Amino acid sequence: MVPFLTAENVLAAVSPERAVEAVRDGFVAYARGEWAMPPKIYVPAYPNGDFRAMPAIGAGHAVLKWVTSFPVNLEKGLPTVKAIVLVSDAETGMPVAVLEGSALTALRTGAAAVLAAETLARPEAGAAAVIGTGVNGRATARTFIARGREVILWDVDPERARTAAEELGASVAASREQALSADIVATVTPGREPLFAENSLLPGQHVSLMGADGPGKCEIAPRELARTHVFCDDWTQASHAGELQHLVPENLIAREQVTQLGDVLANFAPGRRSAEEITTFDSTGLAIQDLALALAVLERVGELEGALELPLW
Numbered sequence: 001m002v003p004f005l006t007a008e009n010v011l012a013a014v015s016p017e018r019a020v021e022a023v024r025d026g027f028v029a030y031a032r033g034e035w036a037m038p039p040k041i042y043v044p045a046y047p048n049g050d051f052r053a054m055p056a057i058g059a060g061h062a063v064l065k066w067v068t069s070f071p072v073n074l075e076k077g078l079p080t081v082k083a084i085v086l087v088s089d090a091e092t093g094m095p096v097a098v099l100e101g102s103a104l105t106a107l108r109t110g111a112a113a114v115l116a117a118e119t120l121a122r123p124e125a126g127a128a129a130v131i132g133t134g135v136n137g138r139a140t141a142r143t144f145i146a147r148g149r150e151v152i153l154w155d156v157d158p159e160r161a162r163t164a165a166e167e168l169g170a171s172v173a174a175s176r177e178q179a180l181s182a183d184i185v186a187t188v189t190p191g192r193e194p195l196f197a198e199n200s201l202l203p204g205q206h207v208s209l210m211g212a213d214g215p216g217k218c219e220i221a222p223r224e225l226a227r228t229h230v231f232c233d234d235w236t237q238a239s240h241a242g243e244l245q246h247l248v249p250e251n252l253i254a255r256e257q258v259t260q261l262g263d264v265l266a267n268f269a270p271g272r273r274s275a276e277e278i279t280t281f282d283s284t285g286l287a288i289q290d291l292a293l294a295l296a297v298l299e300r301v302g303e304l305e306g307a308l309e310l311p312l313w
């Protein structure tokens with residue numbers, strides 16, 4: 001029998017706080033070379049969006065996430081991101097579980113944005129602004145709030161920001177400028193145009209850039225990113241499909257100027273160097289984050305009420 005777990009099961013199994021712990025463990029295991037992650041495969045279906053196949057292996061399990069990013073879906077009332085995660089036993093190859101992957105993606109994306117902020121922001125940093133209050137922006141805001149941080153929200157669609165603020169117990173920023181100048185900013189937009197123009201970032205700010213996770217996307221002007229202390233989730237992915245894709249071909253940044261977040265978490269590399277420094281985190285979303293979350297869900301699978309099990313063979 002193979003468990004088929006719904007979004008509701010996933011959310012019941014893993015709290016935002018547990019997701020932060022799980023994602024931290026995943027980044028550290030990957031930095032230590034204990035977990036492996038072949039490059040994400042993009043299957044273009046432009047102009048509407050793309051599919052991604054994301055495999056990873058570690059802790060006795062292998063996962064494959066089949067996930068979409070279809071930003072135009074918003075206009076059709078359909079989700080931008082939909083996903084399914086297959087989990088197998090890495091010793092026998094036997095299937096272990098099938099998980100609804102959109103809730104899992106939102107949990108691990110919020111966790112990565114918050115983990116990067118908590119690792120790289122100034123210790124005395126105040127409120128976090130979350131820009132873009134769709135599925136993954138709301139998950140990011142929910143995770144900041146679960147970790148005890150005040151959150152302000154901004155969205156190009158004011159009604160979406162207002163609804164999200166009511167749902168989460170956050171407030172709506174008075175203006176886009178107020179949100180962009182918060183001590184901590186997490187951007188979770190479709191990445192169609194830069195939110196941060198050249199010379200707009202303030203000394204000491206931290207920005208988790210979550211939205212640009214595919215070819216052509218960006219949330220910050222390349223020269224503005226180049227003047228910050230840049231961290232990323234994974235160099236190979238980020239330099240091909242994250243914000244860094246726009247800097248590398250122009251020689252605006254070199255590999256040795258960019259630190260992977262896992263290396264900071266595993267104490268292999270320093271994080272922020274001074275209170276004035278501006279830190280940025282270029283996130284493209286890693287399969288090891290999905291593996292970390294899948295393992296956290298499986299820890300609780302026996303306790304989940306109403307979880308479906310199917311005899312696959």
Ligand SMILES: NC(=O)c1ccc[n+]([C@@H]2O[C@H](COP(=O)([O-])OP(=O)(O)OC[C@H]3O[C@@H](n4cnc5c(N)ncnc54)[C@H](O)[C@@H]3O)[C@@H](O)[C@H]2O)c1
Pocket residue numbers: 069071074079080081105109131132133134135136137154155156157160188189190191209210211212213283284285286
């Ligand atoms: N880095 C990662 O791990 C990761 C994971 C999941 C999704 N993503 C990416 O994050 C982005 C958002 O995903 P989602 O599922 O939350 O999308 P969504 O469609 O649910 O929400 C996007 C939100 O951004 C708002 N928005 C659009 N343009 C804006 C702008 N210029 N300023 C402010 N708000 C704006 C929209 O009104 C909407 O509320 C996508 O590009 C997606 O591919 C990244």
